[in-house]
Amino acid sequence: MKKLLKSFFLMLLLATVSNQLQAQKFGHLNSGNLLIQIPATKIADEKLKILQDSLVTIGEAHAKAAQEEYAAFVREYQNGNIPPVQAQKRQAEFERKEEELAQLEDEIAATLANKRKELLGPILDQLEKAVNEVGKEGSYTMIFDTSVFNTILFAQESQDVEPLVRAKMGLN
Numbered sequence: 001m002k003k004l005l006k007s008f009f010l011m012l013l014l015a016t017v018s019n020q021l022q023a024q025k026f027g028h029l030n031s032g033n034l035l036i037q038i039p040a041t042k043i044a045d046e047k048l049k050i051l052q053d054s055l056v057t058i059g060e061a062h063a064k065a066a067q068e069e070y071a072a073f074v075r076e077y078q079n080g081n082i083p084p085v086q087a088q089k090r091q092a093e094f095e096r097k098e099e100e101l102a103q104l105e106d107e108i109a110a111t112l113a114n115k116r117k118e119l120l121g122p123i124l125d126q127l128e129k130a131v132n133e134v135g136k137e138g139s140y141t142m143i144f145d146t147s148v149f150n151t152i153l154f155a156q157e158s159q160d161v162e163p164l165v166r167a168k169m170g171l172n
Contacts, residue, residue: 024141027134027161031127032147034162037171038127044119051115055108062104066097130168134161 035041073090076082082090135143143161166172 025139025159027138027140027143027159028146029131029143029160029162029165030147031145034127034166034169034171035123037166038123038169040123041120044116044123047119048112048116052112055111059101059104059108063101066094066101069097070094126169127165130165131161133168134164138164 073082073087073094077087131143134140138161140161
């Protein structure tokens with residue numbers, strides 16, 4: 001009798017595990033491909049390009065001015081027009097200007113990152129919302145993003161949810 005009960009429970013356990021494994025449904029999409037199809041992404045990229053170009057122009061102007069000033073200093077020093085004590089003071093000024101240029105570069109990068117987050121954040125939120133809705137409606141256990149290199153090595157095309165997400169976002 002005990003053997004019969006053990007066998008019954010073992011078969012019940014195997015059937016339950018088997019059903020759970022079969023019930024899992026996985027999907028995938030390439031969020032990078034999807035993002036470039038969204039018109040708002042193109043607009044955001046154009047705005048970021050304009051901002052980046054203007055900030056780079058400002059940074060390059062500061063760098064060029066510093067380079068020209070340093071080159072003039074080197075010429076004067078080599079010609080013997082600047083005493084060593086004054087040369088040391090000017091050298092310290094140039095080191096400070098170099099630090100200011102590095103700080104300006106960091107500020108430019110931070111400004112661009114903040115603007116990128118501001119412009120692309122709502123688009124990414126919309127994409128996340130659409131993926132979540134498709135996941136819930138399609139009873140997917142997981143949806144993977146294949147835009148990250150070497151994360152997904154194989155995926156069946158029948159489980160590609162990109163068309164569903166694109167439709168959810170109103171894209172053709």
